[in-house]
Amino acid sequence: MTDSDNIIFDTASRIFDDLSTAEVINDAEAGTWPEALWQAISESGLNLTWVPEDNGGIGASILDGFAVLKAAGGAAVPVPLAESLFAGWLLAQAGLQVSGETATVAVGELSLTDGKLSGSAQGVPYARNAKQIVTLVETAGKVQVVQVAAEQCELIEQTNMAGEPADTISFNAVAVVQAGEPGEGFNGENVEAMGALIRCVQAAGALSAALELTIEYSMERVQFGRAIGKFQALQHSIAAFAGEVAAMNAAADAAAEAVARAPSIDHDAWIEIATAKTRLEEAVNNGAAVAHQVHGAMGFTYEHSLHHVTRRLWAWRDEFGSDVVWARRLGAEVLSWGADELWPRITAVTDAR
Amino acid sequence: MSVTRFRFPFVEMPPEATQLRQEVREFLAEERANGGYTPMADCWAGGMSAEFSRKLGQRGWLGMTWDKKYGGHGRSFLERYVVTEEMLAAGAPVMAHWIADRQSGPQIIKNAAPEVRDAIIPRIVSGECFCAIGMSEPGTGSDLASVSTRAEKVDGGWKVNGTKLWSTGAHGPGCDYMITLLRTSPLDTSARHKGLSQFIIELNTPGVDVRGIADIGGQVHFNETNFEDVFVPDSHVLGEVGGGWNMVVGELALERSGPERFLSTFIVLQEAMRLLVNNPSEQTQEVLGQVVAKIKTLRRMSLGIAGLLQEGSSPEMEAALVKDMSTNFERELLEKLRRILPQNVLFSSAGLLPTLLREGVLRVPSSTLRGGTNEVLKGMIARQLGIR
Ligand SMILES: Cc1cc2nc3c(=O)[nH]c(=O)nc-3n(C[C@H](O)[C@H](O)[C@H](O)COP(=O)(O)OP(=O)(O)OC[C@H]3O[C@@H](n4cnc5c(N)ncnc54)[C@H](O)[C@@H]3O)c2cc1C
Numbered sequence: 073m074t075d076s077d078n079i080i081f082d083t084a085s086r087i088f089d090d091l092s093t094a095e096v097i098n099d100a101e102a103g104t105w106p107e108a109l110w111q112a113i114s115e116s117g118l119n120l121t122w123v124p125e126d127n128g129g130i131g132a133s134i135l136d137g138f139a140v141l142k143a144a145g146g147a148a149v150p151v152p153l154a155e156s157l158f159a160g161w162l163l164a165q166a167g168l169q170v171s172g173e174t175a176t177v178a179v180g181e182l183s184l185t186d187g188k189l190s191g192s193a194q195g196v197p198y199a200r201n202a203k204q205i206v207t208l209v210e211t212a213g214k215v216q217v218v219q220v221a222a223e224q225c226e227l228i229e230q231t232n233m234a235g236e237p238a239d240t241i242s243f244n245a246v247a248v249v250q251a252g253e254p255g256e257g258f259n260g261e262n263v264e265a266m267g268a269l270i271r272c273v274q275a276a277g278a279l280s281a282a283l284e285l286t287i288e289y290s291m292e293r294v295q296f297g298r299a300i301g302k303f304q305a306l307q308h309s310i311a312a313f314a315g316e317v318a319a320m321n322a323a324a325d326a327a328a329e330a331v332a333r334a335p336s337i338d339h340d341a342w343i344e345i346a347t348a349k350t351r352l353e354e355a356v357n358n359g360a361a362v363a364h365q366v367h368g369a370m371g372f373t374y375e376h377s378l379h380h381v382t383r384r385l386w387a388w389r390d391e392f393g394s395d396v397v398w399a400r401r402l403g404a405e406v407l408s409w410g411a412d413e414l415w416p417r418i419t420a421v422t423d424a425r
Numbered sequence: 426m427s428v429t430r431f432r433f434p435f436v437e438m439p440p441e442a443t444q445l446r447q448e449v450r451e452f453l454a455e456e457r458a459n460g461g462y463t464p465m466a467d468c469w470a471g472g473m474s475a476e477f478s479r480k481l482g483q484r485g486w487l488g489m490t491w492d493k494k495y496g497g498h499g500r501s502f503l504e505r506y507v508v509t510e511e512m513l514a515a516g517a518p519v520m521a522h523w524i525a526d527r528q529s530g531p532q533i534i535k536n537a538a539p540e541v542r543d544a545i546i547p548r549i550v551s552g553e554c555f556c557a558i559g560m561s562e563p564g565t566g567s568d569l570a571s572v573s574t575r576a577e578k579v580d581g582g583w584k585v586n587g588t589k590l591w592s593t594g595a596h597g598p599g600c601d602y603m604i605t606l607l608r609t610s611p612l613d614t615s616a617r618h619k620g621l622s623q624f625i626i627e628l629n630t631p632g633v634d635v636r637g638i639a640d641i642g643g644q645v646h647f648n649e650t651n652f653e654d655v656f657v658p659d660s661h662v663l664g665e666v667g668g669g670w671n672m673v674v675g676e677l678a679l680e681r682s683g684p685e686r687f688l689s690t691f692i693v694l695q696e697a698m699r700l701l702v703n704n705p706s707e708q709t710q711e712v713l714g715q716v717v718a719k720i721k722t723l724r725r726m727s728l729g730i731a732g733l734l735q736e737g738s739s740p741e742m743e744a745a746l747v748k749d750m751s752t753n754f755e756r757e758l759l760e761k762l763r764r765i766l767p768q769n770v771l772f773s774s775a776g777l778l779p780t781l782l783r784e785g786v787l788r789v790p791s792s793t794l795r796g797g798t799n800e801v802l803k804g805m806i807a808r809q810l811g812i813r
Contacts (some may be wrong), residue, residue: 290812301813302813307807311749317431323722353715396711399710401714404705404714406713418717418721419446422436422438
């Protein structure tokens with residue numbers, strides 16, 4: 073992924089550095105909407121990165137959007153940026169128009185009758201802050217992307233481990249704002265996979281941020297007359313942590329690139345996403361553990377900002393299919409290849425197409 | 426906030442590399458079918474077959490990236506990567522030529538006197554000449570700068586005395602040379618990296634005594650080599666006298682990032698799959714998902730490094746990171762497979778899969794030692810991160 077020489081990425085990083093401060097993140101968890109942050113995001117069009125110009129977007133590339141999400145994950149932005157990107161992407165799959173309002177994607181047991189949406193969805197990220205809710209309804213062989221207005225829905229506020237909104241929504245015959253059919257073969261699996269990939273990319277950013285905090289702290293904190301980073305035991309833990317960060321970034325990039333290569337999410341991209349979400353397990357387990365160990369008691373306080381990223385890591389690994397669920401899916405896929413196809417399938421990813 | 430500390434760019438194989446892969450696969454399938462080899466775990470460090478290496482030489486698969494004017498094949502790093510990873514995945518016996526092809530050859534081309542280079546390189550390329558590495562000594566392991574085997578200047582050359590240890594394959598047929606790190610001026614404790622030089626020593630020179638050492642599986646793998654007043658001509662000094670340290674550091678970096686660091690036990694997985702596909706449990710699925718996710722990610726990283734090397738960068742931190750993680754993974758793969766394989770596979774000594782598993786378990790402790798221990802690598806990573 074071209075993180076560094078990317079204008080959109082730079083713009084995003086600048087906005088997040090200025091406006092996604094520790095105070096803003098804590099206030100958001102306490103219920104204060106970070107208006108200035110969202111304003112800056114929507115003025116720059118970052119929330120429309122994945123929407124083609126014809127559908128109301130800025131027509132940037134899929135990889136641009138993922139670069140924004142990596143930066144957003146590292147900055148723990150407490151607004152539905154990932155969710156709005158995701159919703160925009162889903163609407164665009166069905167050729168629908170996308171407004172720049174806050175939006176999120178709901179996954180649940182849903183049905184559509186006479187243009188009204190019914191059913192419920194759990195753990196909908198940032199639902200309470202979203203103006204628009206987008207979902208995929210699969211009924212009797214027909215698949216439709218559906219948008220409803222959030223104010224028409226009933227909502228029970230809940231949160232994930234990071235204190236991010238993860239609300240339960242009831243749709244009681246809610247009027248549809250717009251609906252359309254996505255391309256051939258697009259289904260709920262694709263939506264879940266895209267959600268999983270988004271979380272992987274955010275997590276890669278959050279892991280990088282946790283590593284930077286850890287390196288800095290190990291050079292500042294003095295015990296026994298020297299910076300704790302001078303102790304070999306910590307150097308080795310931090311080196312292992314760096315490996316996890318590097319691996320997770322590589323896995324997330326590989327999956328993002330596979331999606332960018334495909335018209336939507338094809339089977340090859342699905343395999344790369346399964347790989348990344350599976351790899352997330354150890355990256356989070358080992359990475360967050362080292363980050364906290366090095367930070368000592370200070371990192372265990374609410375006041376220190378380490379938890380902005382570590383709590384998100386623990387939450388994100390569970391969302392859109394946990395890392396373990398994805399490992400089983402990938403394993404079932406690998407078993408379907410059989411022994412003789414195992415290696416060829418691994419190398420096919422990088423062979424000339 | 427930097428998210429670009431580590432670079433592992435996507436590499437797409439050029440069409441000629443993909444075509445080459447098919448050729449290599451056909452060759453390997455044919456060799457395996459007609460008994461040319463039996464797959465083995467850790468094949469690049471345990472599968473010695475001079476005959477197999479010569480076959481690869483005949484196919485043009487040794488010295489692939491070396492300049493044609495020296496007898497090489499002038500092909501890309503990525504094409505070499507394809508050949509090496511195919512050999513490893515298949516568990517083919519590639520030990521005899523591995524060191525010469527990976528590191529001694531490039532070192533000789535870069536630093537040897539032209540007449541010495543021309544006498545050696547074409548024979549490596551044809552698979553008829555192999556090399557060993559003489560860095561470690563009885564008193565010198567991780568602390569390589571403590572080398573004490575010495576070369577004293579004499580008329581027309583050098584006189585070498587001391588002992589090298591753990592030299593892989595030095596006893597093997599066709600292993601004609603040892604690239605040897607020697608102290609050429611007395612140790613200066615304030616500048617320990619100075620006064621070291623590399624030499625190409627012919628192993629049949631009088632005064633050289635190579636004695637095999639069996640590893641824990643009982644296989645003679647490495648050697649103790651004694652040098653007693655061994656004469657080495659001036660022409661056999663590699664590069665500048667006193668420039669040995671930088672040379673070995675560069676060589677070790679080359680050694681670090683290849684596919685042999687994560688694929689040494691892959692063949693065990695592949696053969697295990699033949700059993701595991703029958704009525705897989707949820708645990709089997711989970712384990713296979715986890716190990717394949719790791720292999721795919723490590724390969725992405727390793728290949729990313731190959732891509733960076735091809736474009737001329739030297740990604741030292743990335744290479745150290747990948748070696749550390751990859752070698753740990755080689756062991757973890759076996760540990761995970763044990764949990765899902767049937768009992769009879771675990772305690773049997775007959776049949777391909779039990780043999781591979783046993784070989785893997787008995788060889789894998791060396792993964793995290795050879796080429797710089799994982800502790801030493803982590804120290805290097807910490808330095809690159811700026812902590813140390
Ligand atoms: C199969 C195999 C093949 C080999 N082939 C060759 C070859 O062809 N040519 C050659 O020259 N050598 C070869 N070696 C030697 C190899 O390079 C050494 O084993 C390696 O450099 C470590 O040295 P050592 O074994 O003396 O261990 P030591 O350096 O004694 O280390 C023992 C333990 O102490 C740890 N340790 C040492 N220093 C530190 C430190 N500063 N901080 C923290 N921990 C530390 C090490 O990590 C290790 O865990 C081979 C080794 C093996 C196992």
